[in-house]
Amino acid sequence: MQIGQTIAETIESFLQWLVTSITGRLLLALAVVFVGWYVSGVVVRMLGRPVAQRFERQSLSRTILRTIKIGVILFSVAIAAGILGVGVGNIFLSVTVISAVVGVILAPVIGNYVGGLFVLADQPYEIGDMIEIVDAQQRGFIEDITLRYTKVLTEDNSVLVIPNATIRERDVINYTAEDERTRMTMDMTVTYEGDLAEARRLVVRAARQAEGVIAGGPTIRVGNARYPARPTCQIREYADHGVGLRLRYWVRTPYYASKVQSEIQERIWKELDDADVGIPYPHTHVVFDETSGEARVAMERAEDRVRPDPDVSRRP
Secondary structure, X not given: OHHHHHHHHHHHHHHHHHHHOHHHHHHHHHHHHHHHHHHHHHHHHHHHHHHHHHOOXXXXXXXXXXXXXXXXXXXXXXXXXXXXXXXXXXXXXXHHHHHHHHHHHOHHHHHHHHHHHHHHHHOOOOOOOEEEEOOOOEEEEEEEEOOOEEEEEEOOOOEEEEEHHHHOOOOEEEOOOOOOOEEEEEEEEEOXXXXXXXXXXXXXXXXXXXXXXXXXXXXXXXOOEEEOOOOEEXXXXXXXXXXXXXXXXEEOOHHHHHHHHHHHHHHHHHHHHOOOOOOOOOOOOOOOOXXXXXXXXXXXXXXXXXXXXXXXXXXX
């Protein structure tokens, strides 16, 4: 009985110490924050599957779960601040200080959050999409979308973090937004002396034989237009050194577009090697005629040339 009373008195004194002393209240506040952080993780794990099922977009479900986690943590921080006797009015000294902080320091951060809201609302890309940043000439996959930034995993296995406030102002090409099939273009030039019809036929055959190229099938719809699925070769222009051709072809996925193009160029080189088709390269011809001016040229026979005496230095 005495032991139980002693334990009760010890617990009571400890609780009184926690409430009254500064050190005790600080420890209690830290414990509340730690519990809030732990509970936030538990809540996110519990709501992860229902939120993912409710919202099909992975970026939106991640943002909602992050918001819930931050909300639980902020709630625990508010309780901890109350334990320490710190009110909201004591945290910020005055309205002037708040305005200065928001205007000078937090303006870029707020801009990123606003940009993140627009990105989530406009849906220009989604996690897993392959995009290209035009001005940076960087291709990669969307790895994560937050309210502050968009994380891109490039083809070089490096991470590109772009603030949402700036990515909205940049030109972004989304290769997998609606359909992974991507139309590619390759320009080349053949000589005027060669067989133009044979050149176009061989170029198309080289593209159809490349791995990853759609060789044929139903037309592919892009908006209200329909394009042939098979490769096509059109006459682009009559240039100074030859006939410009344009090869258009569809690849099943854009992930190895450069590899596919390299294989097509290699096949074209082999196809044209034995055909009556040549690839032009710049030539320079120098022509002299009656409009080129005059040039005086003096000629003399070899025997008329006066050779200097090697012993001239020895003469007196």
